Amino acid sequence: MIDKLYLKGSEEVPEINFNATTGKLEISGRSIPENANIVFSPVLSWLNLFFEKPNTEITLVLKLEYINSSSTKKIIEILLLLEKQFEKGSKIKVEWFYKTIDLSMEKKISELLGLFKIPSEIKVY
Amino acid sequence: MDLKDILNLFNKLDSDKISFLYHGLLHDDFTYNIIKLLEKNIDDQNEIISLKKKVAFLIAESFQNIIRHGENDPDQKVFKNKSGTFIIRNINGIFYITSVNLINNENIETLSQKILMLNNADKNQLRALQFEIMNNWVATTHGGAGLGLLQMASRSGNKFDFDFKKVNEQYSYFYFQIKIELQLPDEKAASDITLNSSKELYNAIKSNNTYLTYKGNFSQENILIIIKIIEKKLALHPPKEEGTHNKINRILTELLQNINKHAFEVNDKKEAIFIIGKHLDKYYICTGNIIKTNESEIISENINQLNQLNKEEVKALYLKKVRSGTLDKNGNAGLGLIEICRESSEKITCHISGIDKTNSFLTICVKI
Incomplete structure (x- = not known):
C-alpha cells in the first residue's frame, strides 16, 4: 500500500491529497469531469487498500468549489466506505467546507451529511 | 425571454x-x-x-x-x-x-x-x-x-x-x-x-x-x-444576490454536460446550441440539441414529473437517488435534472420538435 496518494488538480478535476500516516484525506478544488468514474477510480482503490489496515484517526476534508452530479455520486461512494469503517470502530470525522456566499451549497452539504452516521462538521472557507 | x-x-x-x-x-x-x-x-x-x-x-x-x-x-x-x-x-x-x-x-x-x-x-x-x-x-x-x-x-x-x-x-x-x-x-x-x-x-x-x-x-x-x-x-x-454566480455555474455545467452525454453525434461531434442571458432580474440558460426521439421523450417525461413535485418532494427524491446505485460506465448519475430542478427558481421548460422518423430537436430552458 502506498503511504500517500497525490493527484494534481486542474480546472475540471480536484486535487487529491491522501496521507495514510496522518489519516488526513483531502479533496479540494473543482470536480466537473466528463466521467467521474475515471477520476475517482484510483481514489476508491487507494481507500479500499487503506481500510485493510486503517489509521486510528481519519479526517476527510472536502473543499469543493464546484462539483457536478456525477462527482457528487463518487463523493457519496467515499462517504459510504468511510461509514462502513466507522461502524467497524475506526475514529472518523468529515469536514466539509463551502464558500461563505454559497448558501445553497451549505444546504446541500448539510442534507448529504445527514444521510450518514459519521461525525461531521460544516465549515466556511 | x-x-x-x-x-x-x-x-x-x-x-x-x-x-x-x-x-x-x-x-x-x-x-x-x-x-x-x-x-x-x-x-x-x-x-x-x-x-x-x-x-x-x-x-x-x-x-x-x-x-x-x-x-x-x-x-x-x-x-x-x-x-x-x-x-x-x-x-x-x-x-x-x-x-x-x-x-x-x-x-x-x-x-x-x-x-x-x-x-x-x-x-x-x-x-x-x-x-x-x-x-x-x-x-x-x-x-x-x-x-x-x-x-x-x-x-x-x-x-x-x-x-x-x-x-x-x-x-x-x-x-x-x-x-x-x-x-x-x-x-x-x-x-x-x-x-x-x-x-x-x-x-x-x-x-x-x-x-x-x-x-x-x-x-x-x-x-x-x-x-x-x-x-x-x-x-x-456580478449578480445582485450572493451565491447566484455559483448556482449559475452549477446549472450551466449540468446542462452543457447533459448535451455532451445525450446529444446526437454528427461526425464524432456533439453539435448543439446554448444561450445564456438575463431578463427581468432572472438569468436564463437554454440548450437545444438533436437527440433520438425516444430519448427526448424520456427526458421530457422526467422533467414533467419533476415539475409536478414540490421542493420537499424533489429534495426527498434527490436524497434517495444520491445514496442508491452507482454511476454507469459513461459516468451518468441520473441526478443532473434533479440538481437543476433544485437550483432553478422556476419550473424547467422543455420543448420537442420532430425532425424525422427517429430524431427530434430538444430544447430545455432553466431560470435562476
Whole structure:
C-alpha cells in the first residue's frame, strides 16, 4: 500500500491529497469531469487498500468549489466506505467546507451529511 | 425571454455550422478564450481548416478595435470596461465576423473615409499602404498604429460592410462586418449574410439581453472554455444576490454536460446550441440539441414529473437517488435534472420538435 496518494488538480478535476500516516484525506478544488468514474477510480482503490489496515484517526476534508452530479455520486461512494469503517470502530470525522456566499451549497452539504452516521462538521472557507 | 423567443433565435442560426454571439462588457481575457473555442471548432471541420489563422487574427483585431476605439455604454457607465457585441458565424465555408459598439459621433466621418478608402483599394494598393504606415510608424493615442483596419482588409480579402445608427447627439452605433471565405471563386454560398440580417440578430440579442449564444461542438474541452467565459462575464457584472454566480455555474455545467452525454453525434461531434442571458432580474440558460426521439421523450417525461413535485418532494427524491446505485460506465448519475430542478427558481421548460422518423430537436430552458 502506498503511504500517500497525490493527484494534481486542474480546472475540471480536484486535487487529491491522501496521507495514510496522518489519516488526513483531502479533496479540494473543482470536480466537473466528463466521467467521474475515471477520476475517482484510483481514489476508491487507494481507500479500499487503506481500510485493510486503517489509521486510528481519519479526517476527510472536502473543499469543493464546484462539483457536478456525477462527482457528487463518487463523493457519496467515499462517504459510504468511510461509514462502513466507522461502524467497524475506526475514529472518523468529515469536514466539509463551502464558500461563505454559497448558501445553497451549505444546504446541500448539510442534507448529504445527514444521510450518514459519521461525525461531521460544516465549515466556511 | 420566453421559449418562443429562444426557438426563434435557434431558427435564425439554423444553417450555421458555428455561431458565437457575445453581448455585453468586454475584457481582454475573452479574446484568448473565444479564439481558442473557435479554433477547436474549426479543427473539427477539415474543409475550413485553412481559414483558422485568418479567423483568429480577425477576431483578435475586431476585439481590440472595440477595446481601443469604442465608447463606454452610457447605460453601463458604472463599469470601467468597454461593452460591445460580437457575432461570429460560419455558414457554407464562409466566416462572418460582425461587431457592434458605440462610437463618438465626431469620429464617424474619419472612420467612414478610412473604411471606404480601404474598400476601394486593390491588393497592391493595400500592400503599398501597409509599407508606408510601417515606415512612418506613429501610434495613435489609443495604442493602435492605424494598421489594424488595413491588415484586416488584407487578410479578409473582401470589402468591409459597415453602417452607423445615431443614438443621440454624442454617440452612434457602429456596425462592422468582415467576411472571410475559402479561395474558391467559382463556388458561391447558397445564402449570404447581409449586414441587415446581422443587425436584426443584434437587435434580437440586445432586446433579450442574451449574454452568450454558442452553436458548435460540445466536447468537454469546449464546455470548459464556455464556463470560463461565463465566469469572467459574471465577475465583470456580478449578480445582485450572493451565491447566484455559483448556482449559475452549477446549472450551466449540468446542462452543457447533459448535451455532451445525450446529444446526437454528427461526425464524432456533439453539435448543439446554448444561450445564456438575463431578463427581468432572472438569468436564463437554454440548450437545444438533436437527440433520438425516444430519448427526448424520456427526458421530457422526467422533467414533467419533476415539475409536478414540490421542493420537499424533489429534495426527498434527490436524497434517495444520491445514496442508491452507482454511476454507469459513461459516468451518468441520473441526478443532473434533479440538481437543476433544485437550483432553478422556476419550473424547467422543455420543448420537442420532430425532425424525422427517429430524431427530434430538444430544447430545455432553466431560470435562476
